[in-house]
Amino acid sequence: MTEAPVWIVCRQCGVRLYRKRFEQELQVCRECGHHARLDAFQRIDQLLDQGSAGEMDFGTPAGDPLGFTDRMAYPDRLAAARAATGLCDAAVSVRGTIEGRPVILLVMDFAFLGGSLGASVGDLVVGAADAARQERIPLIVVTASGGARMQEGVLALMQMARTSQALAELDEAGVLTITIVTDPTFGGVAASFATQTDVIIAEPGARMGFAGKRVIEQTIGKRLPADFQTASSLMEHGLIDDVVPRVRLRTVLSRLLSLTDPPSGGDVLLPVTPPDRLGEPETSDPWQMVRRARELERPTTLDYIHHMYDGFKELHGDRVSGDCPAMIAGFGHLAGRPVGIIGQQKGHDAAELARRNFGMASPAGYRKAARLMALAEKLRIPIITLIDTPGAYPGVEAEANGQMNAIAASLRLMSGLRVPLIAVLTGEGGSGGALALALADRVLALEHAVYSVISPEGCASILWRSQDAAPTAARALKVTPSDLLRLGIVDDMVPEPPGGAQRDHARAAEILRARLTAALDELTPWDSDALVRGRRARFARFGAQPVKKEVSL
Ligand SMILES: [Zn+2]
Structure with missing residues (x-):
């Protein structure tokens, strides 16, 4: 039996380390971080x-x-x-x-x-x-x-x-x-x-x-x-x-x-006092609404998670090709229960916007989202999606890597997912890249969010042959929450604090959290077959016949 040496040498950087402290520090070199x-x-x-x-x-x-x-x-x-x-x-x-x-x-x-x-x-x-x-x-x-x-x-x-x-x-x-x-x-x-x-x-x-x-x-x-x-x-x-x-x-x-903890019943939620002003949005011009939905000061997905979630753990990667920084996916607790969360991430400044690709997800982003949805289904955990994107990334590599397949796969997965799905349009709901997270049991829209098949600029340049017609196109496309409610596309409009969510992130998140908690209460506990039936009925309504508002679960 020999005494263990007092000093040991890091195999990576060669520095001499005091053995007892090295062991206390879990055998990680304090100089170079080498994990022995x-x-x-x-x-x-x-x-x-x-x-x-x-x-x-x-x-x-x-x-x-x-x-x-x-x-x-x-x-x-x-x-x-x-x-x-x-x-x-x-x-x-x-x-x-x-x-x-x-x-x-x-x-x-x-x-x-x-x-x-x-x-x-x-x-x-x-x-x-x-x-x-x-x-x-x-x-x-x-x-x-x-x-x-x-x-x-x-x-x-x-x-x-x-x-x-x-x-x-x-x-x-x-x-x-x-x-x-x-x-x-x-x-x-x-x-x-x-x-x-x-x-x-x-x-x-x-x-x-x-x-x-x-x-x-x-x-x-x-x-x-x-x-x-x-x-x-x-x-x-x-x-x-x-x-x-x-x-x-x-x-x-x-x-x-x-x-995997049983639901704790949640923290004590203080009743959310309604904002000072409800009902019709203060800006009703659709083009102004579009511009407001894009404002950089609006809360991002990570801002909402920060204010609404406890113990959030972000997961990364699609296990195939990459980790898309424009798509956040993870789990945490919302009002005491485990809930998955997925959403596009923009940013508040040029650097973050560039790093997050302006919230335009790649196929890897949609595949990461799908992976998280499948995991939530396995663990029987509901999912919330926060949608804020100009659209899925239009790029050569994105096409080569199957952007269309990734979005299509997400839609098919959501149409049969056996856990509750709640989608929230928090800002810009840009076309297929937005819908890829919005085939849900409940679709909510923030007061200043928009949702559209194409950007008004894109529509204007194709149909009006001029980007200058974007304001006209915005009006024609019916993109605002009140339009979306009337068309049955969204189920509920979530009010924002006076002046908009950008004025008070914490308050905006508090109001949203209360709405999400209420929606989760409605949807839980759930019978998976009935849930899927109800979700399919919700989207089956959008045929050539006028939309009926009733959706039964
Ligand atoms: Zn070392």
């Missing part, structure tokens, strides 16, 4: 509430189904790994709590034969998933793996199939699943349960991919950038939800786990 590799026991210790860990399941010792020998016989390799790590194989599962909420935690350990996936690890993943499903407890997997275990041959490959089945059953059962990607996560683990979960979080610097960087470099004969397959790059490509430093993991996990 943890063993399974350290990881469990860091993630679970102190004293909450139950008995650990180390799994069944792997056999040697192929009688495999490389430079060493497989059973000897296993024996050496067991002696070195104190584990039975490359994973452990354990029950415990995170900030008081029960979880089943499956932790992989790279020190055991490179965290490779064989039958024993497969057993542990399937066992943890089955327990999570039967007891309806969220499953968290912490991944670290080089891929499938070669010594078990094609039987190792089958672990990808059986773990995928177990995760699919968790989806069917509506049980929340979360991955924490740690460095490195590759091959068969990355291409199965690691990326099949509802929310994928990576530690800073963690690398994840299917093929390893060196293999790719050899194949294509090119050097790849230093950040290839790292957490920040995965994020940029829309493949993970977030990069979360170790010190914040428990907080983020706790927020996500709170989505």
Whole structure:
């Protein structure tokens, strides 16, 4: 037995660190932020509430189904790994709590034969998933793996199939699943349960991919950038939800786990006093309304979320191609209940507008929105959408990436989504890019919002052959909330504070929150079949016959 050294050296920056403090700081280098590799026991210790860990399941010792020998016989390799790590194989599962909420935690350990996936690890993943499903407890997997275990041959490959089945059953059962990607996560683990979960979080610097960087470099004969397959790059490509430093993991996990809390009955909502003026908007000229709806001072989606939501957690990426900054998607609590929220994000200044692409979402944005809707459906959580966009982004890349398909897919998804959907036009409701979030059970419009098939300028230049006719086009298109109410397009107009929402964001959000809470009360609890029937009836009305106002649920 030797004493642990007092000092250790950071593997990334080489600085000397005082070991005790390094451990207190969760083995993250205070100089460069490098997240050192943890063993399974350290990881469990860091993630679970102190004293909450139950008995650990180390799994069944792997056999040697192929009688495999490389430079060493497989059973000897296993024996050496067991002696070195104190584990039975490359994973452990354990029950415990995170900030008081029960979880089943499956932790992989790279020190055991490179965290490779064989039958024993497969057993542990399937066992943890089955327990999570039967007891309806969220499953968290912490991944670290080089891929499938070669010594078990094609039987190792089958672990990808059986773990995928177990995760699919968790989806069917509506049980929340979360991955924490740690460095490195590759091959068969990355291409199965690691990326099949509802929310994928990576530690800073963690690398994840299917093929390893060196293999790719050899194949294509090119050097790849230093950040290839790292957490920040995965994020940029829309493949993970977030990069979360170790010190914040428990907080983020706790927020996500709170989505499965039973409704708390909510904070005590003070009755919202009606604004001084109700009824007809103060500006009734449609063109003025259009201009007002576009004012930069109006609250954005993030402003409304900030004022209305508790514990908001934004999720990122479409898991296919990117993360669209013009589309916000996430979950939080609205008046004590978990509610998903999706909306286009503009900005208050030139810099944010440019960064958010003026609220014009790409296909990746609509796919992110659809992913969140599907997740809300799985977790039986209602969704609110906030619509404020000049339109879906008209660009070459957006077309090539299937803007039309992304919008169409969103419409089809919403038409059958088995949870309540409430859409709010908060500013500019620009055409198909707006409707892609508005096929909802209730459609509300803020007092100074507009909704149109085309921008008045666009309509004017096509039909009047002059952009100068935009004010005339705005009047002809019937875009204002009172028009929309009359046409049955919106169900309710949400008043704004005197002078408009831009004058008082907090007050505007307070009024909206009260309306949304009332709408949610109307729609919950729900029978999914009736909900979908009612939503379809709502939009089926818009035929050539005059619109009937009645909608029955
Ligand atoms: Zn360092």
